[in-house]
Amino acid sequence: MGKVTGFLEFERLEEGYEPVPQRLKTWKEFVIGLSEEQSKVQGARCMDCGTPFCNSGCPVNNIIPDFNDLVFHGDWRNAIDVLHSTNNFPEFTGRVCPAPCEAACTLNVNDDPVGIKSIEHAIIDRAWAENWVTPMPADAKTGKKVAVVGSGPAGLAAAQQLARAGHDVTVFEKNSRIGGLLRYGIPDFKMEKSHIDRRVAQMEAEGVVFRTGVLVGAMPADGAGSKVTNDAKETISAEQLQADFDAVLLTGGSEVSRDLPVPGRDLDGVHFAMEFLPQQNKVVAGDKLKGQIMATGKHVIVIGGGDTGSDCVGTSNRHGAASVTQFELMPQPPEEEDRPLTWPYWPYKLRTSSSHEEGCSREFAIATKAFIAGTGKDKGKVKALQTVHVQWQGGKMVEVPGTEKEWPADLVLLAMGFVHPVSPVLEAFGVERDGRGNAKAGTDDSTGYATNVPKVFAAGDMRRGQSLVVWAIREGRQAAREVDRFLMGETALPR
Known part of the structure; x- marks a missing residue:
């Protein structure tokens, strides 16, 4: 414990943001991290609790x-070693994780929690600047080969762990660049893709082979919820992977978006968020696209109040939308959580993102009844949508009479979450699915992320469903441990 009275003496200091007019002109990150001295002061607020709930959070x-x-104490070199001992990619989590650790911080019972995420961000940025992040190739090779299908955070974490254990690892990605939803789902203004690129370079130096533009199995038919980004130029069968590799780990994302089947859904201008966001990321990366979905000069309505919806808001504002409105089906949460009731768990409270602060109207307890088409030259295009307010009665959602309203809308983005991974990948391997359509694989010692198919494992969103980047990294690390044990009979990889 650095300073016994630190939590009494120092207040929480948030990371800063560049001014809104300035950051709306660019797709670059705009968070201003803590300085060395500020980080030291924030570290002093930690009470080194006897039972640190932040660890379990x-x-x-x-x-x-x-x-x-x-x-x-200024020992940044050892700080990055401690951080890397549990987290392969703190530059990802330090930018886009919602920080459940801070919700669990003991100070959060009746004060502002320690700025754990900002300290993590400062540690990893310092480590890269000092060239402390270097390849860690295995001392000896095992001769075992592992295929990792999907290059999101779960796949990358698993691949790195398995390579460091001495296995020959090949990562298969259907898109032209590595990163999965880190690459194509998170806007560059939240996380620039150079962070992924330098990790890929590190992993290549550790022996990981990346094969992009390769589709495993087959794409789903174009239909409701199935539109996912796919740049594949070749395919490989499940049978081929099973023949060529000693183990296969499925780590694809939960890519099937939740749809909104109301009248007018097929109108031009109604899109899934994951049709809209990846296009902009590709353009930022230098790709040339025809018919990019643009919000410029349009009245944009984002349906869904989570992080994906917030990303649509920020992207629309950078396009120069005429207006941006975000709908949420649930009632507006309280601005402050009931701490004695919720601590140390993730609290139910109103969350306002940096994208909301850039310009956005928010409507709660509102349901969309229909998309309305324009007339004349706008025939077949969405021009408005009809809504009604709702409330919960007896555990059921009911419409509030007299609250119907029509909203102008030239672009509607559906950001209501994801229901399960694309099914052809699981079908190709014959993997059983759970009731939600995810790969069925347990996590205890007896099941060890293994599916019903011999030597085929599953982890991340492919197994648990839509979740956080930090959960994906956890599952990738744990699955790597189980794959290593399956191949070698024992494992030294950390759980």
């Missing part, structure tokens, strides 16, 4: 009090 179980103390 963090899905990868980061050893948070230890790296807070090391930062307070």
Whole structure:
């Protein structure tokens, strides 16, 4: 514990943002990280609790009090080693994780929690700047070959762990660039893709082989919820992977979007968020696209109040939308959580993102009844949508009479979450699915992320459904441990 009275002396300091007019002109990150001295002061607020709930609140179980103390004492070199011992990619989580560790912080019972995420961000940025992040190739090879299908955070974490255990790892990605939803789902203004690129370079130096533009199995038919980004130029069968590799780990994302089947759904201008966001990311990366979905000069309505919806808001504002409105089906949460009731768990409270602050109207407890087409030259295009307010009675959602309203809308983005991974991948391997359509694989010692198919494993959103990047990294690491044990009979990889 760096400073016994630190939590009494110092207040929480948030990371800063560039001014809204400035950041709306660019697709670059705009968060201003803490300085070395500011990080030290924030580390001093950590109480080094006897039972650090932040550790269990963090899905990868980061050893948070230890790296807070090391930062307070200026020992940044050891701080990155502690951080890397549980988290392969803190530059990802330090930017886009919602920080459940902070919700679990003991200070959060009656004060502002320790700025754990900002300290993590500062540690990894310092580590890259000091060239402390270097390849860690295995001392010896095992001769075993592993195929990882999907290059999102789960696949990357698993691939890195398995390569460091001495296995020959090949990552298969259907798109032209590595990263999965980190690459194509998260806007560059939240996380620039150079962070992915330098990790890929590190992993290649550790022996990981990346094969992009390769589709495993077959794409789903174009239909409701099935439109996913796919740049594949070749295909490979499940049978071929099973023949060529000693183990196969499925780590694809939960890519089938939840649809809204109301009248007018097929109108031009109504799109899934994951049709809209990947296009902009590709353009930022230098790709040339025909018919990009643009919000410029349009009245944009985003349906869905989560992170994906927030990303649509920020992207629409950077396009120069005439207006942006976000709908949420649930009632507006309280601005402050009931801490004695919810701590140390993730609280139910109103969350306002940086994208909301850039310009967005928010409507709660509202349901969309229909999309309305224009007339004349706008025939077949969405020009408005009809809504009604709702309320919960007896555990059921009912419409509030007299609250019907029509909203102008030239672009509607559906950001209501994801229901399950694309089914052809699982079908190709013959993997059983659970009741939600995800790969059926347990996580305890007896099942170890294994599916019903011999030597085929599943982890991340492919197994657990839509979740956070930090959960994906956890599952990738744990699945790598189980694959290593399956191949070698024992494992030294950390759980």
